Amino acid sequence: MKRxxxxxxxxxxxxxxxxxxxxxxxxxxDIEIYTPDYAQGFVILGAEGMESSILRVINPWQGAEDxxxxxxxxxxxxxxxxxxxxxxxxxDAERVVCMSSTxxxxxxxxxxxxxxxxxxxxxxxxxxxxxxxxxxVKEVGYDANINFEVMVAQQTDLVLLYGVNGASMIEGKLRExxxxxxxxxxxxxxxxxxxxxxxxxxxxxxxxxDKGVEVFSEIPxxxxxxxxxVSSFGLPKPKVMINTPYGENWFMAFTSSYMAxxxxxxxxxxxxxxxxxxxxxxxxxxxxxxxxDEADVWINVDGVSTLKELKGRFPRFADAPxxxxxxIYKSDLKRAPGGGNDFWExxxxxxxxxxxxMAKIFYPREMEDVEFTYYRKLE
Numbered sequence: 001m002k003r004x005x006x007x008x009x010x011x012x013x014x015x016x017x018x019x020x021x022x023x024x025x026x027x028x029x030d031i032e033i034y035t036p037d038y039a040q041g042f043v044i045l046g047a048e049g050m051e052s053s054i055l056r057v058i059n060p061w062q063g064a065e066d067x068x069x070x071x072x073x074x075x076x077x078x079x080x081x082x083x084x085x086x087x088x089x090x091x092d093a094e095r096v097v098c099m100s101s102t103x104x105x106x107x108x109x110x111x112x113x114x115x116x117x118x119x120x121x122x123x124x125x126x127x128x129x130x131x132x133x134x135x136x137v138k139e140v141g142y143d144a145n146i147n148f149e150v151m152v153a154q155q156t157d158l159v160l161l162y163g164v165n166g167a168s169m170i171e172g173k174l175r176e177x178x179x180x181x182x183x184x185x186x187x188x189x190x191x192x193x194x195x196x197x198x199x200x201x202x203x204x205x206x207x208x209x210d211k212g213v214e215v216f217s218e219i220p221x222x223x224x225x226x227x228x229x230v231s232s233f234g235l236p237k238p239k240v241m242i243n244t245p246y247g248e249n250w251f252m253a254f255t256s257s258y259m260a261x262x263x264x265x266x267x268x269x270x271x272x273x274x275x276x277x278x279x280x281x282x283x284x285x286x287x288x289x290x291x292x293d294e295a296d297v298w299i300n301v302d303g304v305s306t307l308k309e310l311k312g313r314f315p316r317f318a319d320a321p322x323x324x325x326x327x328i329y330k331s332d333l334k335r336a337p338g339g340g341n342d343f344w345e346x347x348x349x350x351x352x353x354x355x356x357x358m359a360k361i362f363y364p365r366e367m368e369d370v371e372f373t374y375y376r377k378l379e
Contacts, residue, residue, distance in 0.1 A: 026083040029054050034200060034209065038193040038220070041185040042201045044209070051075040054086070055204055060185030061163035071182045073205060087180045092207030093158035097140055097151055099168075101125045103160040103184055105346040106199040110211045117154040120146075123338025126345050131336070146170050151179060158205060160184050190258050192265075192351035193220050199349055222352035223265075230267035230359050237269040238362050241295035241322070244302045244314075249282030259300070262351065266358035271295050285316075292320045297361060299329045299375070307378040328378040329361050343374045 024047050033053060034044040045054040057069040070086030073093075080088050097118035098104050104127050107113045113129045122130070122139040130137050138154055141147045148170075151159070159181040161168050174181050182205065186198035196219050203212025240263050243251060253259045254275040263270045271291045275281045283291075292298060298320075304310045307326055311318045322328065334342035347354050350373075357375040360367040 024050060024078075024081045026081040029081060034204070034213070036194070036197050036200070038191050039186075039189055039197040039201075040194060041188055042198065044201070044204050047081070050078055052078040052080075053204060054084075055182065055201055057183050057185055057201075060183035060188065061167070062165050062188070064163075069183050071180065071205070073207075075207075087182060089158055089180045089205065093180075093205050095155050095157050096206070097154070097156050097159045099140075099142075099159065099161040100184070101127070101340060101345045102186060102348045103202060104130060105349045106202040107206070108346070109199050109215050109349050110203050110206075110208050112203075112206050112208060112211075115206055118151060118156060121338070121340070124336050124340030125338075126334055126336040126340050126342040144169065146173075148173055148177060152177060158182065160202070160205075162187065186348065190256060190261065192258055192262055192354070193223060195258065195348050196351050219350065219352050223355055226352060226355045226359055227265045230265075230363065233267065233363060233366050235267075235363065235366075237267055238296035239271050239294055240268040240362070241271050241292050241298040242300045244300075244304070245285070245288070248285075250285065250288040251280040251282050253280050254278060262354060262358060266355050266362055268297070268358065268362045289316060289320075292317050292322065295320070295322050297327045297329070298322045299331070299358075299361065301328055301330050301378065304378070305330075310378060326377065326379075327361075329375050330378060331357075331374045333372055333374050333376045347374050 028047040029045045031046045031048065032043055033046040036042065041058050041060060043056050045056060052075045053073050055071045059065065059067050060069060072080045072084055072086060072088045074080065074088060074090050094115060095117045096115045098116055099120045101124060104113060104116055104119065104125060107116060108127055113127065116130060116137055118138050118140040119125055119130060120140055120142040125131060138150050140150050156179050159174060159179055161181055161183060163183055184198060186195045189195045197216055200209065200212040200216055203209050242253065242259060252272040252275055254277050255270065255273055260270045271294055301310060304313055307328060310328060317323055331343040332341055353373040356370055357372050360370045360372065361375060
């Protein structure tokens with residue numbers, strides 16, 4: 001009898017161990033722990049009775065169709081579910097490599113920037129902690145010149161990366177080295193608040209989801225407050241021109257793009273309405289000249305630092321009304337020594353601050369008490 005009882009105990013133990021080893025089935029992760037209100041490129045999944053979660057990234061690069069990328073964040077010794085084929089992080093990420101400075105800003109927003117141990121393009125980063133801690137944060141290279149030895153030496157447990165027209169070329173090597181990675185697709189979002197909401201996804205990876213939700217929740221509130229304030233002015237909308245030539249072409253954003261939405265929400269009237277596609281399109285200099293003549297304000301100029309430089313480089317535009325009035329603005333108020341621009345770093349996380357800048361540009365009298373964060377007027 002004792003022998004039979006012993007066999008039963010052994011069998012029960014074996015079953016329990018097997019269940020622990022094999023983990024919960026993948027179909028058990030059917031609870032949406034976090035469903036974004038604005039972003040379209042991610043969702044956070046959980047399972048009943050488990051602390052672990054799955055961050056599911058959807059179509060994270062241009063041209064992606066029905067592409068999903070999963071990362072399992074294993075907590076409390078839990079195993080990845082049976083059938084799971086994505087990346088696995090053993091616990092919340094502690095030592096992170098950021099392949100874009102935007103990811104640094106996301107971690108900084110939730111007070112976790114000290115987890116960053118490597119970046120791509122160190123000289124282009126504006127974040128103070130990163131700039132002041134070169135002994136802790138290392139350059140890992142970029143494009144085809146990635147220094148994987150640095151990643152290994154830094155004991156990296158997660159790489160935040162992006163894909164352009166397809167998967168990153170460093171995927172294979174990271175898998176070979178056993179370094180988990182995840183695609184961050186914030187740049188695919190056209191809703192300014194959608195880009196910002198990706199900070200919740202990053203927060204999940206480092207075990208700070210609640211903090212991420214708390215920080216993000218304030219951003220839409222402030223954004224809508226500015227939008228409503230501008231709407232209450234009841235004034236004519238200024239016509240807004242954007243950009244400067246890139247080579248022989250002048251690229252203009254589409255009407256539902258990130259930039260066009262910001263202009264509209266700040267009470268501006270984007271001058272180029274022909275582009276209803278889903279990508280920027282080039283126009284020639286003749287058409288650009290007509291648009292500049294029509295514009296009340298010209299923003300996002302590049303390649304010049306002063307109004308004098310602008311007139312010297314583009315003499316044909318010198319007599320345009322917005323140029324004569326000096327209503328020319330550039331989003332480079334906060335730059336890194338290497339040329340990096342905080343507009344594309346923390347500005348992605350705080351669209352409310354970008355919107356405030358634009359509202360001040362479009363309605364200077366009504367917003368005279370507002371201080372610029374990212375933009376400046378060319379003098």
